[in-house]
Amino acid sequence: MPANDSGGPEDLEQAAVIFEGVRPRLFGIAYRMLGSSTEAEDLVQDVWLRWQACDRGAVADPAAFLATVTTRLAINAAQSARVRRETYIGPWLPEPVDTSADPHLGAERGEALGFAVLLLLERLSPTERAAYVLREAFDYPYRLIADIIQLSEVAVRQLVSRARKRVVGERRAPVTxxxxxxxxxxxxxxxxxxxxxxxxxxxxxxxxxxxxxxxxxxxxxxxxxxxxxxxxxxxxxxxxxxxxxxxxxxxxxxxxxxxxxxxxxxxxxxxxxxxxxxxxxxxxxxxxxxxxxxxxxx
Known part of the structure; x- marks a missing residue:
């Protein structure tokens, strides 16, 4: 097979370059969705395997494609995690992550990263959480969020608004x-x-x-x-x-x-x-x- 054909060495190398370029953002999405660094790393690895196996020539926007795969897998994982946490012994707290090297974990801003907000996000449904994270932490346009979570743009706006009200309404203004x-x-x-x-x-x-x-x-x-x-x-x-x-x-x-x-x-x-x-x-x-x-x- 020629090296530049789909699946050849050059193609896989380019796939890896693209993936590594967006990997911090994918981890940032997964971590905010799951509150677990370990689970987020495993999920991102699953996304990489799917990226290797898919028909990349048919993907017009790799970054959007990878964010979509990550978010949908994270929604499913969050549903499973919610069931597991019902039997968790004692209070469940998010797994701490080092933000000294990468303060925003792939986000344009640090929203939905602090413990206070992560704990509040646990009260949202996985789909609400995904809509909130994509909008508030990564500033995705509503249209793109609608494509990712497969809802109408109107429904996405309602999800984000409801989630934002819960997060703001149930939290006092933090200190510096x-x-x-x-x-x-x-x-x-x-x-x-x-x-x-x-x-x-x-x-x-x-x-x-x-x-x-x-x-x-x-x-x-x-x-x-x-x-x-x-x-x-x-x-x-x-x-x-x-x-x-x-x-x-x-x-x-x-x-x-x-x-x-x-x-x-x-x-x-x-x-x-x-x-x-x-x-x-x-x-x-x-x-x-x-x-x-x-x-x-x-």
Missing amino acids: GAEQRRLLKAFVAAARSGDLTALEELFAADVTSYSDGGGVVRASRIPVVGAPRVAKYLRAFANRFWAGVTVEWGNVNGQAAALLCHDGEVFTVLTVNASDEGIDQVLWMMNPAKITAVSGLR
Whole structure:
């Protein structure tokens, strides 16, 4: 077969060049849809296999084609993930990703990347989530989103509007990145010392602490809610939890995070979400399967 025929060495090389050029965006779509770096990587690999096998000569717009394949696979994967998470042990939190090297994970802006928004997107249907991600994170035109998710443009506009209202309506205005980092560092200091007063002063009245251990490590299996309860909960285990712990700092999902280490190994990724009312959410990501990638942050 001549080298420049479909499937020949030059054709496959060109296919790889095209794919690698859009790969960050494909991963960005998949991650925002699934909240899991591992699952997103697997999905993108599946897209690559399909790209290799398809009739690329019939594809007029490779970037749009690959985004379509990624989104449709992600919708199916999100439906399956929703069923699995119904039996997940304890609170489920998104898998943290390193955004120090690629702050937007293929997006023109960092929308739908922070933990607060990812948690809200979990409440949407997979199709609503896809429409929101494509529009808000990647600024796709409604017409193209309609083609991708196979709905009318009017229906897509309604999906995006409904999703946007839920995300905005259920979330307080976040503080700046600098303020979030300051609050996180103050929280770590207060939690480590078990300073009840300092903790309560940092919290919004309805603060919630979520611990994702996945049933693998010891972690609270229910969220702890309310400033006094969260502060007392943290003080109760301060001496045991923080003994021998070293703290390093990183950037995950576009926000500051504390990497808690025992004997040089990260065992918890800790971050906070905050508004003008104080820290709204404390997120303890402790499931070992979810935090292996953060070693690259150190």
